[in-house]
Amino acid sequence: MSRMRKVLVSGASIAGPTVAYWLERYGFDVTVVERADALRSGGYAIDIRGTAIDAAERMGMLPELRDAHISTRHWRFRGPRGVVASIPMEDITGGIAGRDVEIPRGALAEILYARTRDKIPYRFNDCIVAMKEDQGGIDVTFRSGLEERYDIVIAADGLHSTTREQAFGPESQFSSYLGCCFIGFTAPNNFGFDHELNIYNVPGLAAGAYETGAERMNCLFAYRRPEPASSEYADLDRVRRDIRERFAGQGWIIPELLDAMDAADDLYFDSMMQIHMPKWSSGRVAVVGDAAYGPSFFSGQGTSTAIAGAYVLAGELAAHESHETAFDAYDREARKFIEDNQATAYGGSDLMVPPTRLKLWKRNRMMNLAPLLSRLGMMRQEERDINSSLKLKDYTPLAKARAAA
Numbered sequence: 001m002s003r004m005r006k007v008l009v010s011g012a013s014i015a016g017p018t019v020a021y022w023l024e025r026y027g028f029d030v031t032v033v034e035r036a037d038a039l040r041s042g043g044y045a046i047d048i049r050g051t052a053i054d055a056a057e058r059m060g061m062l063p064e065l066r067d068a069h070i071s072t073r074h075w076r077f078r079g080p081r082g083v084v085a086s087i088p089m090e091d092i093t094g095g096i097a098g099r100d101v102e103i104p105r106g107a108l109a110e111i112l113y114a115r116t117r118d119k120i121p122y123r124f125n126d127c128i129v130a131m132k133e134d135q136g137g138i139d140v141t142f143r144s145g146l147e148e149r150y151d152i153v154i155a156a157d158g159l160h161s162t163t164r165e166q167a168f169g170p171e172s173q174f175s176s177y178l179g180c181c182f183i184g185f186t187a188p189n190n191f192g193f194d195h196e197l198n199i200y201n202v203p204g205l206a207a208g209a210y211e212t213g214a215e216r217m218n219c220l221f222a223y224r225r226p227e228p229a230s231s232e233y234a235d236l237d238r239v240r241r242d243i244r245e246r247f248a249g250q251g252w253i254i255p256e257l258l259d260a261m262d263a264a265d266d267l268y269f270d271s272m273m274q275i276h277m278p279k280w281s282s283g284r285v286a287v288v289g290d291a292a293y294g295p296s297f298f299s300g301q302g303t304s305t306a307i308a309g310a311y312v313l314a315g316e317l318a319a320h321e322s323h324e325t326a327f328d329a330y331d332r333e334a335r336k337f338i339e340d341n342q343a344t345a346y347g348g349s350d351l352m353v354p355p356t357r358l359k360l361w362k363r364n365r366m367m368n369l370a371p372l373l374s375r376l377g378m379m380r381q382e383e384r385d386i387n388s389s390l391k392l393k394d395y396t397p398l399a400k401a402r403a404a405a
Contacts, residue, residue: 015289
């Protein structure tokens with residue numbers, strides 16, 4: 001039997017616990033380290049579609065996901081004069097009604113944590129500060145002062161991954177700004193929204209609100225602007241002032257959403273960006289999820305690519321004796337699926353935040369035609385195909401064969 005490999009996973013959100021789950025199943029000795037002092041709850045709703053549903057089903061967690069399903073039925077596009085169009089959700093996202101799942105990000109994180117915490121040690125309030133690799137392994141120094149040796153390190157700590165930066169270099173090499181920034185928060189649902197996403201647009205601006213259950217709603221402001229300087233991300237008061245200036249005088253419920261933004265204690269500000277890496281490994285370190293290929297929520301596939309990518313990475317590690325060949329196989333198996341899903345974000349940008357009057361008019365015309373196109377089977381079929389284009393291998397026999405070799 002080949003030697004059990006010792007793996008450190010950095011990040012306890014979605015991709016990290018998913019890859020840890022499968023690695024533990026395949027007999028690896030896995031630890032998860034997380035910078036935050038506890039599991040991060042809350043967050044906007046995320047979609048699980050296509051190949052990722054197949055992976056979730058293999059993890060046995062589909063019933064729990066369906067119990068937490070938000071079930072947004074319609075997207076309502078609005079402008080200063082009222083509702084422009086109301087479209088079934090699946091005709092926008094490329095999803096499949098009755099199969100796909102939409103749940104709060106925090107709920108998915110809780111489900112993954114519950115499935116792994118009894119078998120896998122989680123080290124919260126700590127992070128990697130240094131790594132030194134040699135022919136036999138990789139020595140890791142943690143912020144806590146602890147030092148340990150591993151065979152493999154997997155970076156699953158998000159778009160702005162510090163683990164990726166240590167192994168591959170500055171984020172700027174890999175990040176691609178999509179022209180927009182956004183701020184998200186939750187607020188009381190005082191408007192009677194019921195299983196619907198409302199999006200208000202004028203050129204270059206978008207405001208959204210949708211019910212998430214328990215009389216709460218998730219809210220979003222997005223806007224076109226030059227890429228922010230790094231210092232802007234931490235200055236939320238400046239961001240609030242900027243958004244108030246940009247959305248001043250707008251109709252619908254914008255004044256109430258601005259007041260809710262000021263009162264919120266869970267603001268999250270970031271730029272719309274993607275990560276593009278020519279290779280997802282460097283020596284004994286591999287990246288997965290947003291740290292490797294965050295597609296942005298313009299694609300709607302960030303969570304799904306994270307789950308599918310984590311499944312493939314763990315499986316290829318289980319199927320190969322050397323990490324080099326496993327990492328190369330992971331890249332070959334998942335690369336086209338990832339890049340095809342990333343490409344859908346560019347159409348999503350003009351859908352969610354049309355930059356000009358002409359593009360807004362074209363978007364609205366398309367939405368008005370959507371019911372007819374849907375009846376003809378012409379809405380989002382390409383996205384449906386892309387969402388499901390990766391056919392998952394069954395890695396269990398391969399893992400058993402490697403272990404017995």
